[in-house]
Amino acid sequence: MDEFGTGGDQFRQPYIQVQSVLYHIEISSVVRSLESLSRAADLSIHKGECKKVSVIYGDASSSPCIDGAELERLRERFPALNLSYHFFGENLGSARGHNRLAEGATADYLLILNPDVVVCPNLFGHMLAPFASPRTGMVEAKQIPIEHPKEYNPLTGETGWATTACALTPRKLFHELGGFDADTFFLYCDDVDYSWRVREAGYKVIFMPAAVAFHDKRLSSQGRWRPTSAERYYSAEAALLMAYKWSRPDLVELLSGYFRNGGEDERRALKNFEERRASGKLPAPRDPAHAIGQFIDGMYALHRYPL
């Protein structure tokens, strides 16, 4: 019998909590996502794949994205989703925001979801399937239209880490691992770090290409992904923190060298990292034998193709 998943009698029809952190998002994007979640929940409950789905939003914006009247309308419109909403009153970042939302959770699984993601109708069934194995600790949906290029085993779906644009993990495991490392990561790489800790604990991270999550990203006219300035800053900062936490001081030095001569975002990220190091606020390094962490060509896994 598995420890967390659907194999246990009590979890044959698990309860799933979908949780998203809002940050100055347009309500139309949230509604689009809820419409898809509502249908997916209806279908999944009807098929007996799960017994209950709830959606919980944590709002890290400076002012609420959803007011009381709007919330009531959404609750009325999507009764299957048991919608709840919390205004944090501060920008907690994604890692701390998700930890906060998971604090009082009683669900069997947590679906970490970007609030603008539109899911396919059979999402829950597909994402629960790999938990039939007791060794599965995290399942990631495939993002469209821009599929993440990181490598996964084309026969088993096993992969190095999972993005949390749309990822399912047992609530118990999440709590046992202490959730996301919010002290270290604000916006980026909290998912890479969590995935690696899932694997460090002996579980597998599975990529499910049949479970589809539409994440509204656009390409430049050259067919390249277009990161914003904030994305460049936080990914640069997270890169330094990941290298440090997962025992790659050589990479920390290498990245520091690049960033010192890089753009404004990179220089700012390096400055912040050095300040944290000076004040002793960096995490304790782990995985000294490099059994889990992978740093390949600036990525956290082998990539199938450049993007």
Add this chain to the structure above:
Amino acid sequence: MILNPNTKYDSGYEHDNVYGHALALLTRHLSRSEESDAVHLDLGCGYARIAEHLTSALGVQYVGVDGDSESVSAVRARGFEAHHLLFREEEPTCEALIRILAGRRVKSLSMLDTLEHLPEGDSVLRVIREIIRRHQAPAVISVPNVAHRDIGFRLALGQWDYTREGLLDYTHTRLFTRESLIRTLNAAGLHVIDSNDVRIARSDQHFPKTLPSLAEGASLHKLLSALREGVDDTADVNQFVVMVLAGPVSGRKPYLEENDQRVQRPFLSVVTRTQGLRPHCLIEAMTALASQTYRDFEVIVVGHKLSYEKQKRIERIIDDCPEWLRNVTRFVREDEGNRTRPLNRGFSEARGEYITILDDDDVPFAHWVETFHQIAEKSPGAILRAVSVRQPTVLVDIWGQKGVRAVGGFTPYPPRFDMLAHLVCNHSPPATLAFPRGVFHDLKLRFDETLTTMEDWDFLMRAAFIVGVASSEEITAVYRWWEGNHQSSRTDHDETEWRRNHDVILNKFDRLPIILPPGSASSIRRMHEATLGPRSESRHRELYRRCLSILTSTSWIVMAPLRWVSKYRGRPSPIAVHDLEGLTVDELENLLRELRSSTSWRLTRFIHRDVGS
């Protein structure tokens, strides 16, 4: 009935005019009468030149009715029954005709080339319906065709002239196309069961002869003709001759009401064809549609030759969509034809202002529809084009579920539509294009069902030649390039078949007049120059220099009066310096030869040693 003080409307019977065509229709459907009291009632009979032929063919009594006393007298003088009656209000007209019939049975009725003159034509049609309903008889009605190409092509250049009689007789009160005639008849409860139109390629409106839109040799005429003939088969119809029966009144007015003029349509119709072979892909496509930022669209999923199980699976996928998407999606089954047929079926079902193709393995970005809408706002009526990226993919099966795995990055298709490049091959996958509904529903362009591949390219180009293409450089869709053993159009058809289809399409292009977008002249010139190559280029420069030397030489200039005299005698004009630029190597060589052998040059041999010779 037709009161025209300037003409007599006394046309003789000919087998190929409206009389002959009307009688052919009647004899096609009626046998010769054995009853002595059976009549043929001819409303607006004029001089009734059909009477002899009709009575002979059908064995009926002829009863003519007209408002013109002179023609009624003339008919009577030939021994036929004729009555004077002006068609006005419905009831008195009906009563008057019943009195004329005096209990005799109406075997058939006709009203030829009359309806268009009547101010109360709709009332008269209702009278006709009442009479033929009571007698269960057919009626033959004819009217001139205002959509004859001669009228339309003249009007395209601002010319519209009434004439004493003919297609645009100045006494006409109503004008008809085939569709408006049917609408008018249906509104009166008359329904067409057969037709035998009179066709005249050059009508009485074929003037002036060299009008560029009318003259057969003119490019403009060829273009307009190609379009007009594709729309329907009435371009050369002079008169519509139809047989009608009495039936239910349609409930529609004989004219278009405001609702008919401005039909509420979704902005876009998305046509998705599927053979049910990759439901996992269709789920992705539908999920991407559920993510669209602009929702004024409908989806038509055309299932092609599906088994019952596959159809149920597709219907299940549609039913699983979020409610709003489910409500704008409909499934259509198509059991005939090759892979092109579902496109024609889907396009014919489409209600949208624009129509696009999203195959079941395409993935649009969230702003796919929104981008089309933005282009349409800027360039209404053109084909809308955004950009696709090609991504190689394979199929995987993980935890018992099939899924799509990308195995390579994105390769964008060209950001702008280049008409000349598209004459060679296609650079625009279907999901990057949205066609204005007019090209399919009004111009009646169809996907060529004889093609087994590249049918989208063929359709795109035939439409682009007419309406042009407006582009956005936004990347809005992923076009999957299947690798491995996955079935796709690339693997379903061998190379020979692809090449054959390519050749067929290129031949079709050559048969069509083409409207090129502005800037094409320079593009073609550059392509031409590029084909000259560096060696030809230096030869071109040299020939150009020699021709220029002669044309600007003193001896050439002093001989100008002599050449003027030659020209006056009918010799071709000598070339001007500014024309040299556009000549090819061959043309420059010919010119140089001609210049050197010219009288001007030979007579002044002694003074042009300095010029290259």
